Amino acid sequence: MMVRVIVSVGTNIDPERNLNKCRAILDTEVGILGEAEVIQTAPDGYQNQPDFLNGAYLLSTDRPYDEFNQYLKNVEERLGRVKGPIKSGPRCIDLDIIIWDSQVVHDDYTQNKHYVVVPVNELLEQHAIELAT
Template identity: 50%
Template sequence: MPPLYSPSEQAAVLHECFISLGSNIDPEHYFAQALEIISRECVLLARSNAIRTAPVGYQQQPDFLNAALLVSTPLEHEAFRAYLKGVEDRLGRVRGEIKSGPRTMDLDIVAWDGEIVDDGYFQHNYVKKPVDEVLAGSGRSLEPQKG
């Protein structure tokens, strides 16, 4: 897939996006693959360390590896969300009957242009802790979703 951003695109409006990553099927392998793809196709601005967490919801599965990325993209929100679902598919994600079941990679938009768009940030430490690490290291801050 060609890069989603070219440095020569000076007229493009760039959006900053915090992405939550999660995997519990060969997580080290799929984290490396996701990072390689996203770094090649987007502008990676910052990343958190990975943390190991117990599953939420369905318990009969391995622990998860979770992290957060801050990227820049010229895509609009819904197009970028579709892009992330495509990356999940490229990494072998199977969407089964159990929504909170095992997965090779889960990529969710947590914040878009400084605005929190996923309540998971407030509800789950596996989302909040990595995002807060990136915030602290990047000097950025987030606002709750408007309206």
């Protein structure tokens, strides 16, 4: 059974290039059904770093949640992501599942993180997706 998934994307290391590479991989390997407008945001947490570019993609998969999440972590690694000592520090790409089959599954959305909520809500509205309560 296919489920619709909204994945947030963020980057502040060579952001235009990394967003383009990420988008190309996801579109080729999964197929992008929709994408939110990219927004520029100030860092959250650790401040001594460049601003981020953030967006979101609507995807569809028949993989189980854990397998799809591992696939996204693999895409991050393929794009050169190395997790540093600062959790909210600079990154070449960050992919997080926010909505899985109409369910909110990530705290950044429930905690109203602007850089996640704005792009995700844009996709929810564009594609008439109602969240389960």
